[in-house]
Amino acid sequence: MNDTTSKAVEVSERVPGSPWAPSPPAEHAHVISSDEEAIAIAEDLRVRFLADAGARDKHRRLPFDEVDLFSQSGLWGITIPKAYGGAGVSQTTLAKVFTLLASADASLAQMPQSHFEIIDVIRLTGSEEQKRDLFGKVLAGNRLGNAFSEFKGKNVEDMKTRLVREGDDFLVSGEKFYSTGALFAHLVPIVALDESGHVFVAVADRAASGLTVIDDWSSFGQRTTASGTVLLENVRVAASRVLPAHIVYEHPSAVGPQSQIIHAAIDLGIAQHAIDTTIDLLNTYARPWIDSGQERATDDPYTIAAIGDLKIRYHAAELMLERSGRQLDATIANANEQTIGLAKIAIAEAKVLSTELALLASNKLFELVGTRSTLDKLNLDRLWRDARTHTLHDPVRWKFHAIGQYYLNGIQPPIHSWI
Known part of the structure; x- marks a missing residue:
């Protein structure tokens, strides 16, 4: 396709x-x-x-x-x-x-x-x-997919998918997008609102009648996630598979930061791949710039400094991610509004660093290795495309805002799952 x-x-x-x-x-x-x-x-x-x-x-x-x-x-x-x-x-x-x-x-x-x-x-x-x-x-090996987000609402929380009771079951109807994993899933959790507007998660069988997965994901990055559309037409879900998710989505909980720490880790992994690739190509493929007077790209003083800078930033992001993980474990053990706020802010700080590093490292690769690094046979633009795509998931500019509000004005971060 x-x-x-x-x-x-x-x-x-x-x-x-x-x-x-x-x-x-x-x-x-x-x-x-x-x-x-x-x-x-x-x-x-x-x-x-x-x-x-x-x-x-x-x-x-x-x-x-x-x-x-x-x-x-x-x-x-x-x-x-x-x-x-x-x-x-x-x-x-x-x-x-x-x-x-x-x-x-x-x-x-x-x-x-x-x-x-x-x-x-x-x-x-x-x-x-x-x-x-x-x-x-x-x-036992079953995979849970994703039918969470929608494409047509005014923001990420404006959901049209509805869940209505019918006898001992529920019927779910709506349209989802960004449905990463649904094409590969055995069970598809669907975020839907009941008649009162409360959030529930209905875990549907992947082969349920009325559940259609469309592979229409066309992003230039993360190209093989199949994060496309799921259509839901009166999909029947047993009451035993419906979760009262409003308990954690409409009130302070650790579900948001638990989701966010994975996003930060993915960005850090992209950065690690980009840095490792850059170092390898500087040693095996790149040429020194003529004005450096050097025989090897690895002896170029500006290149040496740039790699040093990337490594410092990587280790800082890595340590911040570890720190946020420890805080999140402490929060899960004793969850309340204050500890949940601590976890959200710690992970937001890690996410700022991992986002900026993923973009920087995947861009610096081309600057330091040179024009030959852009050749199609190497497909190195995959790293930048993945970084640019994934870091759009929840905008870092609002992480800075939440962090500043927390430290400057003592305001707890938002309840939603995007921080």
Whole structure:
């Protein structure tokens, strides 16, 4: 498929194993038991995903096989609490896992971001029966997709998707966009409003009648996330799969910062990839500028200083991300308005640094390596395109505002999930 053609496929008509249907989960996915194991598996997958990341982007080859490997590795279940069979890893570990994966392929790293947000929603709003059901499915290898955001509202919170009761079930109707992961999912969580205007999440089967996934994502960056449209026409969802998400979305909660820390980690991973690539090409591919009088690009004094600057900024962003993870763990252990504010601000500070660094590093690559770095065969613009696309998710200019209001005027950050 190219960027000017989209394919609308009714999920119920897909044949399992075909290019347009997710593979059924294995009988048993691997279950990770510790933070250390999660990081080790992420490091292994990083090497595998890096090998063909450029080709996937260049040809827009949707990574069905890679997503299967990713979820079967057990990484999609690492934040499920130990009481329900998961590893219950720290937020610092979660950020490290996403940094590693994004340093290979930012599209693949983006795929489960909303999956992890829904795990938090289940943990905080689900009944015991819902937790056992949905956590068990995730640990068995089921992937949760994303039918959250909408394209046509006046802002990100202006949602038209509605959920109405019919007997023992609910019917959901609406249209979603930016639906990262829905094309690869086994279950599709849908954010919808009830008759009273309260937010609920309805977890629909991927093959539910009336649920149509359209692969119409045409962004120049993160090209293989398939973050396109989901159409919902009276999709029936059992009451047992409907979560009272207004508990965490309409009141202060840690769900927002838990989502945000993953975004910051993805940006840091893109920056890491760009810096590593720059250093490698300076040693193997680039030429020194004539006025430097040097024989090697690595001896150019301005290049040396620029790499030093990038590394300083990287280490600062890395430490800020670790710091925000520790604060978030403390907040989850003792959540109240004050600790939630601390987590939001700490992650906003990390997000400012990781955003600026991802853009700077993916741009400096071309400046330092030179014109030959722009050749199509290298496809290095993928890094800048991914950075520019992903950092638009929630604008950094408003992070500065929230941080300033917090420290200067003692104003708590907004309740919504974009900070």
